Amino acid sequence: MPVILEWPQPPPPPAAAGPLGRLADAVGRRLAAAAADPRLEIRLRLDPAAPVALHIRSGPAAATLVGREPSDLSGGAYWFLEQLGFLFEFSCEYPPEAPVTAFPTLDRTFGLPIRQRGIRLHLNFVQDPSCFSEEEFEAYVDRLPTLRLNYLLFHMYPNQEWFPFTYRGVEQLDLAVGNLDRKPLRPDMIGRDRILVRDHWFPREFEDIRDPRALRDAMHGRYRRMMARARELGLVVAASFEPESVGGSFADRLSEWSAAPAPSGGGEDGLLADAWQQDWSGSPLAEADVRHPILRDLAVGRALALLDAYPELDELHLISREGASFRMAGPEAYGEELDRIARRFGLPPGCLDLGAIGTPVTVADPIVAANPRTNPYWTVAEGETRHATVTAVLRFLEFARDILDTPSLAARLARDGIRPVVTVYAPDPGTVRLVAPAAARMLPEGQAFHLLADYGARDITRGFPGWASLLPKLDVGLVTWLEFDGSMMLAQDWGDALVENIRTARTLGIDTQVVNYWRVRSNEHNARAAADAMWDPDADPEALSEAYFRALYGPGAAALARTAYRSLEAATILAKERTFNVGFTADWVVRICTEPPGYYWRHLHQVGTAYREATAHFDALASLASQAPVRTSSRGASQARYMADLCRISALHLSAVHHLQMAKLPLVGFRLWPLPAQDPPGLPPPDFLAALLREARAGLELEYEYMRILAGWTRTCDEQGQLAMHQQGLIEPYEELVAALARWVGQEAGRAPG
Numbered sequence: 169m170p171v172i173l174e175w176p177q178p179p180p181p182p183a184a185a186g187p188l189g190r191l192a193d194a195v196g197r198r199l200a201a202a203a204a205d206p207r208l209e210i211r212l213r214l215d216p217a218a219p220v221a222l223h224i225r226s227g228p229a230a231a232t233l234v235g236r237e238p239s240d241l242s243g244g245a246y247w248f249l250e251q252l253g254f255l256f257e258f259s260c261e262y263p264p265e266a267p268v269t270a271f272p273t274l275d276r277t278f279g280l281p282i283r284q285r286g287i288r289l290h291l292n293f294v295q296d297p298s299c300f301s302e303e304e305f306e307a308y309v310d311r312l313p314t315l316r317l318n319y320l321l322f323h324m325y326p327n328q329e330w331f332p333f334t335y336r337g338v339e340q341l342d343l344a345v346g347n348l349d350r351k352p353l354r355p356d357m358i359g360r361d362r363i364l365v366r367d368h369w370f371p372r373e374f375e376d377i378r379d380p381r382a383l384r385d386a387m388h389g390r391y392r393r394m395m396a397r398a399r400e401l402g403l404v405v406a407a408s409f410e411p412e413s414v415g416g417s418f419a420d421r422l423s424e425w426s427a428a429p430a431p432s433g434g435g436e437d438g439l440l441a442d443a444w445q446q447d448w449s450g451s452p453l454a455e456a457d458v459r460h461p462i463l464r465d466l467a468v469g470r471a472l473a474l475l476d477a478y479p480e481l482d483e484l485h486l487i488s489r490e491g492a493s494f495r496m497a498g499p500e501a502y503g504e505e506l507d508r509i510a511r512r513f514g515l516p517p518g519c520l521d522l523g524a525i526g527t528p529v530t531v532a533d534p535i536v537a538a539n540p541r542t543n544p545y546w547t548v549a550e551g552e553t554r555h556a557t558v559t560a561v562l563r564f565l566e567f568a569r570d571i572l573d574t575p576s577l578a579a580r581l582a583r584d585g586i587r588p589v590v591t592v593y594a595p596d597p598g599t600v601r602l603v604a605p606a607a608a609r610m611l612p613e614g615q616a617f618h619l620l621a622d623y624g625a626r627d628i629t630r631g632f633p634g635w636a637s638l639l640p641k642l643d644v645g646l647v648t649w650l651e652f653d654g655s656m657m658l659a660q661d662w663g664d665a666l667v668e669n670i671r672t673a674r675t676l677g678i679d680t681q682v683v684n685y686w687r688v689r690s691n692e693h694n695a696r697a698a699a700d701a702m703w704d705p706d707a708d709p710e711a712l713s714e715a716y717f718r719a720l721y722g723p724g725a726a727a728l729a730r731t732a733y734r735s736l737e738a739a740t741i742l743a744k745e746r747t748f749n750v751g752f753t754a755d756w757v758v759r760i761c762t763e764p765p766g767y768y769w770r771h772l773h774q775v776g777t778a779y780r781e782a783t784a785h786f787d788a789l790a791s792l793a794s795q796a797p798v799r800t801s802s803r804g805a806s807q808a809r810y811m812a813d814l815c816r817i818s819a820l821h822l823s824a825v826h827h828l829q830m831a832k833l834p835l836v837g838f839r840l841w842p843l844p845a846q847d848p849p850g851l852p853p854p855d856f857l858a859a860l861l862r863e864a865r866a867g868l869e870l871e872y873e874y875m876r877i878l879a880g881w882t883r884t885c886d887e888q889g890q891l892a893m894h895q896q897g898l899i900e901p902y903e904e905l906v907a908a909l910a911r912w913v914g915q916e917a918g919r920a921p922g
Contacts, residue, residue: 171196175214180238187238187402188214191313195245198254204267205229210248212241221280224248228270238402240280243316243703248274255719255803256314258695259688259884262719265799278704282670284404284680285702286319287312288647292328293753294346294369294889295656295686301372302390304885308688309397315699320398321406321485321682322391324474326413330387331477335418335469336425341380342415345370345387346889347754348896357895358872359879362888369892388477395480407478408485408591411467411571412492412564418466425462464567468574475580484581485618486571487591488564491547495556499526502555509562513610525602526553542748542761547596557599561592565603565610591618591647597627601634608641618645618680624652624744626665629672645680646673650694651687655743657751657821657874657894659690659779659814661736663697667709670701687886690814692807693733721804722796725789732785732808736815739778743818746771750825751818754897757825758905764836766829776822779815786812810881817874824874824902827867831860831905843908851912861909868902875899 171192179185192212199208211232222244223234231248235241246256251272253264291298297305312320324330333340350368353360365375371390377383395405414422471484496502506520531550547557568590572578581588590611594600600621611617617638622628625648638644648669651660670681683698685691693716700712717729743750749761750772761767786808793804835841838852851857875894882891 170209171199172209172211173214174211176217180214183399184214184238184402186400188212188241190400191238191242191245191402195249198249198263199252199268202252202254202264202268204269208268208271210245212245214238214241220277222278224274224276224278226271226274228273231271231274239313239318240278242313242402243280243318244278246314246316247703250719253719256311257720258311258315258692261311261314262799262803265797279706280703281674282679282681282702282705284319284645284682285699286317286321286404286682288321288323288682288684290323290653290684290686292325292347293653293656293686294348294893295753295886296889297394297885298328298387299346299369299371299889300885302393305390305394306397309394309403310401312398312403313401315695316703317699318402319404319406319680319682320395321408321483322395323408323485323487326410327415329409329415329470329474330384330391331474332384332388333470333473335466336421338417338421339381340415340417340470341384342417343380343384343387345374345383348892351896353892353895354900357899358875359882359891359895362879362882363892364888369889392478392480395478399480404482405478405480406483406485406589407474407481408487408589409470409474410489411470411486411567412463412489414463414466422462426460464570464574467567467571468577471571471577472580475584475586479584481586483587483589483616485589485591486568487618487620488561488593490593491545491557491595492560492564494560494563496559499553499555502526502559505559506562509566509606509610512566513606515606515609519605519609520558521602525555525558528553529598542750542767545595547594547599554596554599554602557594557596558602561594561599561603562606562610564592565590565607569611587616589616589618589645591620591645593620595620595622597622597631597634600631604634605637608637611642613641615642616645616680617642618647618682620647620684623654624649624665624741625662625669626741629665629669632672632676635676639676639678643680644676644678645682646670646678648673648681648683648698650683650685650691650698652740652744653686653752654749655740655751656686656753656890657757657898658740658743658818659736659782659811660694660740661733662694662740663713663733664709664737665741666694666698667701670698671705671709674705687890689884689887690811720800720807721789721793722800725792725796725804728785728789728792729808732782732789732811735778735785736782736811739775739782739815739818742778743775743822747775747822747825750775751821753893755901757898758828758832758901759842762825762829762832764833766833767825769826769829772822772826776819779819779822783812783815783819786815813877813881817877820870820874820877824867824870827863827870828902828905831864831867831909834860843904847908847912854913857909857913861906861913864902864906864909868899868906871899871902 173188173192195210207229209230213232213234215234216236218234218236221236222240224244225232233241233244233248235244250256252268255262290296297308327342327344329340348369350370352367353363353369363369365372374383374386377386398405475481475484510520528551529548548554572588600619621631628648635644673681681702696716713730714726717726721729747767749756750767752761790805790808790812793808794801796804832841878891882888
């Protein structure tokens with residue numbers, strides 16, 4: 169089954185020829201397995217001078233694909249295979265329903281205006297590839313080109329920077345995998361047999377590694393292999409880190425080091441001998457002083473160490489911390505700092521709208537304004553000004569520019585041809601709008617500048633008008649979302665929002681677009697919607713979704729599939745708007761976001777009702793999909809049942825949170841929450857406690873049912889991580905509440921009169 173490579177003379181360099189050879193092998197294997205006629209032929213022709221990015225022409229027996237770049241040919245080849253009946257998913261792929269006897273007649277061109285289309289890996293939760301087995305990680309990387317993606321970014325959080333680095337004799341070994349801290353999994357937990365580790369949730373191959381240096385080296389080796397694999401497939405490979413944040417070992421020494429001579433000279437501030445952090449707030453700050461030369465030196469050292477550790481990199485990203493704000497004494501102090509920045513960078517009068525920056529924020533939604541505990545990482549709360557967030561972003565931009573202008577790093581980037589990227593993670597559109605005019609002047613013209621500007625694709629799109637002053641000068645990139653981490657315990661669909669986000673960004677000229685996510689399984693439709701929109705943003709989105717749903721669920725079920733996913737998207741958006749963080753991972757639901765005043769009961773009911781409606785649509789879809797031809801019915805009905813169950817457990821979780829609040833919030837009034845370490849005297853009456861116990865037990869039973877349903881579907885590493893997270897982050901603290909109430913009821917009942 170020939171797949172023939174062609175290119176002009178001289179042949180392309182190995183960096184291009186290698187990925188093309190692997191592409192030819194991969195396409196040839198698939199075609200050979202599916203084709204009934206061995207004479208069918210595909211020619212892949214690389215032509216940098218081609219008039220369009222990609223041209224595909226095919227007749228019954230042969231097809232020719234001409235692309236300007238290897239990634240254009242790769243995307244075109246997998247697009248063409250889908251015209252033959254293949255279906256490529258985020259979690260798997262499916263062969264055609266029937267043998268391929270002939271090629272369709274096609275003559276298509278693609279402009280591919282979004283040149284970098286890819287994934288930004290959040291490597292910090294137990295559901296993401298940092299906890300995959302090596303086999304699953306390899307398979308995941310291999311699937312990205314089949315979705316026509318050509319870009320992979322590894323984000324390394326503080327304390328999850330997997331590369332050797334030593335500064336002033338202190339080695340960076342403050343490292344952790346995931347966010348469960350190696351806590352052993354209970355043998356009696358629901359679904360324990362589905363989690364394929366011996367003791368605690370961890371990459372299986374590394375479960376026995378306890379020495380921090382050995383663990384760092386093992387993870388570093390794995391990431392190198394995955395980066396090399398991505399490069400071999402023709403993907404652009406990037407890595408990012410947060411230069412403002414430092415690990416615990418370094419943070420503990422900053423005060424000592426700041427009293428000693430700085431390695432890079434004094435700087436305009438001199439040295440902070442009395443305190444590492446500036447003292448204008450009167451309390452420790454969330455961030456170190458980014459203007460201090462030692463922190464700059466640390467950041468440059470980390471950047472160079474990262475480049476040494478990962479020679480496969482094409483790009484190095486410096487990213488600000490999530491919604492960080494720099495707290496100062498008051499408006500005058502902020503004004504002085506903003507004035508200093510304006511003078512240094514020659515910002516013209518009015519570039520910083522000080523009036524708008526200093527205006528207290530009014531949250532349009534009174535429900536959100538009244539429940540700040542459910543939104544603990546939003547950056548600007550009701551009544552606050554944007555002084556803190558604007559100052560933080562501008563200080564980061566100054567810091568990033570100083571890092572990139574350091575001669576040793578600038579020379580290294582230039583020598584190795586590595587593109588530097590500055591990324592701002594500011595999930596507040598108002599902050600982005602206010603800093604944009606200054607950012608366009610503070611960074612060099614043409615600087616790659618990426619924005620992660622809100623917590624969802626739809627919200628980012630709404631904020632696009634605030635990006636306008638950035639676009640003429642900087643090479644702006646979009647970072648958007650396949651899923652929202654605050655809804656991680658819930659089913660999520662963002663298909664229409666993603667398409668609108670990507671298509672709108674394209675009209676603004678944004679040609680680098682990447683998506684965040686944690687789970688692979690359950691994000692199939694989100695990933696497909698994003699991939700289709702990035703590949704051909706000018707195509708009719710209804711036609712794209714129709715083709716996908718027909719392939720997955722069968723021609724007769726496509727309309728119902730659209731209804732089901734849009735029903736889920738409505739529930740997803742409602743959950744984020746009305747019950748922000750109700751599905752966050754770890755123990756946030758029990759410990760944090762249900763703190764007083766908690767969620768409004770009517771909103772928990774409203775969102776739960778929306779998920780039950782989506783459940784009914786997916787149940788109907790499963791029934792209809794089962795009537796399709798054999799292969800399609802098997803995969804389509806199974807996926808529909810899976811999505812129905814994810815919607816079903818989402819509704820269960822929302823009801824469980826209702827019961828949790830009924831049991832927990834009264835305890836707050838008696839100062840019995842957080843649960844005391846020892847049982848206190850003078851407990852409330854036993855009848856009162858018994859009523860709370862009934863509520864807690866009812867909610868816990870719903871979460872047990874959630875676990876039973878989820879365990880029935882658990883196969884892959886991301887599902888195993890989700891199951892482990894639900895057990896240790898929600899079930900076990902919920903059980904602690906039930907146990908305390910049961911104990912108190914028993915104690916008081918024993919002492920009650922008569």
